[in-house]
Amino acid sequence: MKKRFLLIGSLLCSSMAFGQAYQLNMQGMRQLAMGGSGAAIPWDASSVFYNPGALSAMENPQVYASMNAVMPRTRYISAPTGTDMRDAEEQVFTPYNVYFATPVGYKTRFTAGFGIYTPFGTGISWANDWTGRYIVQEMRLNTTFFQPTLAYQITDDISIGAGFVYGIGNFEYRKALPLIDANGNEATRELTGRTSGVGFNVGLHVKAAENVHFGLTYRSQVNMKIRRGFARFNNVPNSISGSYINTAFESTLPMPQVLTAAVGWDVSEWVTLQLEANYTGWAAYDSLKFDFDNNTDMLRDEASARRYRNSITLRAGAKINFRNERWSVMLGTAYVPTPVREGYLDPSMPDAVHFLATGGLSWKLSKRISLVGALEYRFYEVRTGKSLEYAFKGKYHTKWLNPGLAVTYDFN
Amino acid sequence: MKKLYILGAMVCGLAACKPNIEPKAPERGDADFSRYLAVGSSHTAGITNGSLYLEGQKNSYPYMLAQQFRTVGGGEFKQPLVPGEHGWPKGKLMLGNVQGPCDTLPYLAVVPFRGALDTTGTHLNIYSQGPFGNMGIPQTKAPDYIVEGFALTNPFARRMFNKPATARPVEELLLLNHTFFTLWLGVEDVLNYAAAGGVTPPAANNRNLITSPALFSIAYDSVLNTITRNGAKGVVLTIPDVLDMPYFRALPAKSMELDLRDANRLNLKYNSTQVHFDVGMNYYLIEDKTAPKGYRQLREGEYIRMDVPMDSIRCAGWGWEVPMPAVWVLTADEIQAVRNAINSYNDIIFTLAKKYSVPISDVRYFLQTVQEDGTQYNGANYTYDFIQGGLFSLDGLHFTGRGNALIANHIINTINWHYGSSIPYVDANMYSGIKQP
Numbered sequence: 001m002k003k004r005f006l007l008i009g010s011l012l013c014s015s016m017a018f019g020q021a022y023q024l025n026m027q028g029m030r031q032l033a034m035g036g037s038g039a040a041i042p043w044d045a046s047s048v049f050y051n052p053g054a055l056s057a058m059e060n061p062q063v064y065a066s067m068n069a070v071m072p073r074t075r076y077i078s079a080p081t082g083t084d085m086r087d088a089e090e091q092v093f094t095p096y097n098v099y100f101a102t103p104v105g106y107k108t109r110f111t112a113g114f115g116i117y118t119p120f121g122t123g124i125s126w127a128n129d130w131t132g133r134y135i136v137q138e139m140r141l142n143t144t145f146f147q148p149t150l151a152y153q154i155t156d157d158i159s160i161g162a163g164f165v166y167g168i169g170n171f172e173y174r175k176a177l178p179l180i181d182a183n184g185n186e187a188t189r190e191l192t193g194r195t196s197g198v199g200f201n202v203g204l205h206v207k208a209a210e211n212v213h214f215g216l217t218y219r220s221q222v223n224m225k226i227r228r229g230f231a232r233f234n235n236v237p238n239s240i241s242g243s244y245i246n247t248a249f250e251s252t253l254p255m256p257q258v259l260t261a262a263v264g265w266d267v268s269e270w271v272t273l274q275l276e277a278n279y280t281g282w283a284a285y286d287s288l289k290f291d292f293d294n295n296t297d298m299l300r301d302e303a304s305a306r307r308y309r310n311s312i313t314l315r316a317g318a319k320i321n322f323r324n325e326r327w328s329v330m331l332g333t334a335y336v337p338t339p340v341r342e343g344y345l346d347p348s349m350p351d352a353v354h355f356l357a358t359g360g361l362s363w364k365l366s367k368r369i370s371l372v373g374a375l376e377y378r379f380y381e382v383r384t385g386k387s388l389e390y391a392f393k394g395k396y397h398t399k400w401l402n403p404g405l406a407v408t409y410d411f412n
Numbered sequence: 413m414k415k416l417y418i419l420g421a422m423v424c425g426l427a428a429c430k431p432n433i434e435p436k437a438p439e440r441g442d443a444d445f446s447r448y449l450a451v452g453s454s455h456t457a458g459i460t461n462g463s464l465y466l467e468g469q470k471n472s473y474p475y476m477l478a479q480q481f482r483t484v485g486g487g488e489f490k491q492p493l494v495p496g497e498h499g500w501p502k503g504k505l506m507l508g509n510v511q512g513p514c515d516t517l518p519y520l521a522v523v524p525f526r527g528a529l530d531t532t533g534t535h536l537n538i539y540s541q542g543p544f545g546n547m548g549i550p551q552t553k554a555p556d557y558i559v560e561g562f563a564l565t566n567p568f569a570r571r572m573f574n575k576p577a578t579a580r581p582v583e584e585l586l587l588l589n590h591t592f593f594t595l596w597l598g599v600e601d602v603l604n605y606a607a608a609g610g611v612t613p614p615a616a617n618n619r620n621l622i623t624s625p626a627l628f629s630i631a632y633d634s635v636l637n638t639i640t641r642n643g644a645k646g647v648v649l650t651i652p653d654v655l656d657m658p659y660f661r662a663l664p665a666k667s668m669e670l671d672l673r674d675a676n677r678l679n680l681k682y683n684s685t686q687v688h689f690d691v692g693m694n695y696y697l698i699e700d701k702t703a704p705k706g707y708r709q710l711r712e713g714e715y716i717r718m719d720v721p722m723d724s725i726r727c728a729g730w731g732w733e734v735p736m737p738a739v740w741v742l743t744a745d746e747i748q749a750v751r752n753a754i755n756s757y758n759d760i761i762f763t764l765a766k767k768y769s770v771p772i773s774d775v776r777y778f779l780q781t782v783q784e785d786g787t788q789y790n791g792a793n794y795t796y797d798f799i800q801g802g803l804f805s806l807d808g809l810h811f812t813g814r815g816n817a818l819i820a821n822h823i824i825n826t827i828n829w830h831y832g833s834s835i836p837y838v839d840a841n842m843y844s845g846i847k848q849p
Contacts, residue, residue, distance in 0.1 A: 071429055073430055073431055074431065075433060077433060077434075078836075078837075078839070079435060079836045079837055080435060080436055080834065081435055081436045081437065081438040081439070081483075081834040081836050082435050082438055082483055082836025082837075083836075084435065084836060085433075085434070085435060087431070131790050131839050131841050131842070132790055132791060133791075133841070134790065134841065135791040175791075178792040178793075178802060178845060179848065180845050180846065180848065181847065181848060181849070182506075182847050182848070182849050184844075237847075237848035237849060239507065239520050239849050240848055377429075382433055390788065390790065390791040391787075391788035391789060391790065392790050392791055395433060397431035397432075397433045398431065399431050401429040
């Protein structure tokens with residue numbers, strides 16, 4: 001029993017952050033099960049995120065909740081030969097989503113919705129004594145977005161929607177400094193801060209024919225500002241502690257804009273296919289800057305180049321219905337390029353090109369309750385590269401398993 | 413959630429979500445690393461912070477190389493370890509607070525270890541624990557290797573040699589029956605002179621004289637001939653420009669600070685000479701027998717030894733009230749003599765290495781690039797700056813453990829390139845750096 005509590009505890013404590021280029025793409029369980037595609041067809045209340053325009057299709061109020069258990073595993077090898085390798089600490093991250101959507105009144109053209117979801121995050125933790133400790137020991141970012149949304153049905157087949165986004169989050173970045181005291185202990189620097197930012201999410205949904213849907217959505221960039229973060233220095237040798245004074249800092253972490261075009265096709269009563277392309281404005285993450293309040297001779301403002309590259313992700317998914325839609329099976333895949341350029345690969349976010357293989361099951365338990373389970377597996381390319389800034393090179397490989405579960409409740 | 417996690421854990425149990433990349437096994441290439449012999453002087457023996465002690469020996473570049481060689485069939489590597497951590501024969505240098513008679517406040521400076529040294533029994537001969545792989549003998553110059561009974565004059569050699577009273581050091585190098593060697597000889601042949609300010613009393617056996625290139629060539633040839641005789645392969649290292657090291661650079665030539673009153677007073681005092689002082693930073697006044705009055709001011713490009721007693725500058729007026737004794741400065745002529753010697757030695761090393769078909773690890777070039785641009789290793793910066801640079805220990809002449817690791821990596825580069833091996837690099841950040849109180 002005790003063990004079970006520990007398990008559950010560790011899940012909850014790990015919050016909603018996790019690893020790799022920091023976009024999550026798991027804001028709906030059906031969509032995740034279909035390779036992350038979901039902007040064309042109005043599946044459920046998660047359209048608040050995927051396409052506010054598609055919310056107009058909601059016939060009755062619905063509450064939606066889901067959670068994932070993301071388990072990224074990363075290994076680093078410093079040299080082509082030898083025995084030196086490190087595994088990042090095994091962590092479990094639990095992004096979650098809660099949505100509510102309802103038509104506004106009877107026979108209305110308006111649908112209102114609200115979403116709380118965790119669209120971005122990253123987290124990686126290396127051993128305190130590892131060779132890259134002057135670059136990163138631990139980095140963590142988690143975000144939670146709140147989005148009130150309104151959709152309007154222009155004609156029977158065309159609807160639009162828009163949502164205002166308010167995001168909050170936490171940022172944490174710890175590394176060692178090559179300062180050694182008389183006992184051989186090294187100093188560390190820890191940056192922590194709360195972030196917040198605003199943005200919007202708009203979408204257009206077009207039902208071109210009885211069985212063909214189009215979706216076009218745009219989620220704006222959200223600049224998550226750290227207005228008053230805290231930089232803390234630990235174990236700095238006394239004789240130089242005057243140059244390393246705890247101080248406040250400012251920073252801005254850009255959450256990139258995403259433009260999505262999607263198409264969905266009900267091939268038959270049993271089979272639905274969908275295709276989607278996301279253009280993600282990663283170029284916004286040009287550098288990671290820290291502006292410290294009290295600069296000293298040893299603590300200057302920092303700008304660490306990231307130079308992320310905009311990327312286009314391609315997604316495809318299929319759903320097959322059984323037994324009069326009580327059961328359905330979903331499958332999907334995606335090709336996800338990496339925004340991290342050659343020369344900018346560092347162990348705080350060792351991203352690489354990857355493919356997804358996803359699958360899921362949905363089960364309509366009753367007239368009102370549905371359950372959706374999904375499993376995502378990512379095939380990462382083994383990536384060898386270096387960080388020019390830190391003169392740090394090596395080979396990285398990540399494996400990623402991500403089960404998730406969603407519940408919807410319809411008030412009908 | 414719990415079930416999900418357990419399901420996930422079960423799938424993970426099948427190793428589906430564990431990265432499974434592995435580094436390749438290193439290959440030894442054409443060389444045999446089973447018995448490694450390191451020949452050299454202070455830098456090879458593991459001198460750091462101005463003395464020999466256990467931690468320094470465990471951070472020596474030969475020790476690091478031996479550990480990497482183990483991945484390609486290298487065997488046991490013995491070092492003549494000293495028992496203590498405080499330094500032998502004199503205390504190691506540390507950072508500590510000092511307050512001289514003319515200082516109003518204590519300040520942080522390099523000071524020798526304070527307290528009793530843990531050197532009991534260190535002087536005893538320990539050859540029975542050998543033969544040693546690390547034959548780096550502190551304070552040795554190339555010609556020492558062909559002198560019979562040399563160990564009687566060198567306490568380090570005396571404790572590790574098999575026949576200290578009679579043997580020539582070259583003979584002791586053969587006891588291990590090595591299969592691979594590194595040779596870094598010649599640094600002391602010029603460093604002794606430079607570190608003593610270039611001033612050498614005319615005694616015939618003075619250890620601070622620059623070794624003549626002719627003698628250097630004979631001695632180096634003899635050593636290289638000896639250690640390659642049994643067919644062993646290896647690497648030779650070039651002599652770095654010691655004058656770039658912090659020992660000669662930490663205290664700039666123009667760093668004698670004067671206020672208006674002192675400057676005016678001194679200008680009156682040295683009226684009708686070339687000596688002139690300004691408010692602010694000035695070139696030190698130094699003793700120079702060739703100058704008109706036996707003294708002059710230091711010039712740009714001339715160096716002051718880092719270990720010049722600051723008390724004497726502040727209280728006794730060295731460098732401003734009275735000329736600083738010549739032993740603390742390197743003048744342009746002396747600098748030229750040092751540079752000429754280094755160039756000659758390196759020419760000889762290149763010639764002899766070619767003669768014996770041994771590859772050269774050009775640490776002179778490597779260190780020159782570091783001196784010019786600094787270098788970086790896994791997020792840590794290394795420069796020639798004293799203390800902050802992280803490369804040199806507190807004596808300003810010998811490396812920190814991390815500095816040694818960078819040298820070791822440079823040597824590994826040469827070995828891998830020349831012998832077709834794939835020995836992994838040393839993880840420099842795991843070794844010792846500058847300790848600050």
